[in-house]
Amino acid sequence: MIAKKSLSALAFLVILTSLCTVFLSFTNGLYQNVKAGRQRELRMKIWMTFGNQVDGGTFDREFPESVSVKEDGKNSFYQYAARDQAALHLTGPGLWGDIELLMFIDYRNKTIREMFVLSQIETPGLGARISEQAFLDQFRGLDYSGSVRITKDRSGKSGEVDAVSGATKTSGSLEAIINKGLETFSSFAAKEAKP
Numbered sequence: 001m002i003a004k005k006s007l008s009a010l011a012f013l014v015i016l017t018s019l020c021t022v023f024l025s026f027t028n029g030l031y032q033n034v035k036a037g038r039q040r041e042l043r044m045k046i047w048m049t050f051g052n053q054v055d056g057g058t059f060d061r062e063f064p065e066s067v068s069v070k071e072d073g074k075n076s077f078y079q080y081a082a083r084d085q086a087a088l089h090l091t092g093p094g095l096w097g098d099i100e101l102l103m104f105i106d107y108r109n110k111t112i113r114e115m116f117v118l119s120q121i122e123t124p125g126l127g128a129r130i131s132e133q134a135f136l137d138q139f140r141g142l143d144y145s146g147s148v149r150i151t152k153d154r155s156g157k158s159g160e161v162d163a164v165s166g167a168t169k170t171s172g173s174l175e176a177i178i179n180k181g182l183e184t185f186s187s188f189a190a191k192e193a194k195p
Contacts, residue, residue: 042102043078046087049104049114050080070188074098077185084108088185092177095169097121099130099177103139107189110145127170135164144182150175 044054047063070077074091088103099120104113117131129135138161142148149160150171163171 046078050083050085072184075181075184077188079189086185088181090177090181094120094122094173095127099174101177110143112139112142112144115139122170127164127167129164130170130174138162148175148178
């Protein structure tokens with residue numbers, strides 16, 4: 001009787017484990033498809049912001065030929081040497097969770113061309129204002145040759161933008177993400193420039 005119960009329990013566990021394995025494999029496959037689609041959309045946005053047209057076959061051939069990609073943890077760096085441009089896809093910790101940015105730079109002139117906040121979960125009405133266009137417009141044409149400073153007391157030095165009022169920690173986190181990304185990109189670009 002005990003052996004029959006043990007066999008029933010074992011059969012149940014084998015069936016349950018098999019079902020869980022199939023379910024996890026299926027959801028992982030779905031996740032990988034979504035991730036690949038999101039990465040393709042991001043690369044298309046980067047390609048268009050670099051000033052190129054996107055059409056199916058041409059994009060899939062020209063992007064890998066024209067843009068060198070470097071990875072560093074959660075961050076990706078897309079260098080388009082033909083136009084001295086780069087896109088920095090950066091992720092770093094904010095106050096409540098990760099902040100994900102896409103920043104376009106002219107690395108020859110050391111200026112930020114444009115910046116987008118792709119995702120954030122900062123405090124609504126305070127830190128979440130980093131996603132507002134009025135805040136992001138401050139970065140357009142910003143000289144980053146020293147470093148970027150997000151401050152409530154601007155001194156007029158180059159590389160400074162106004163912080164979000166009441167969101168000191170979010171502003172500090174954003175500043176750290178940007179400067180670390182620019183520093184990492186500069187080290188990659190310097191290695192590429194060496195013969």
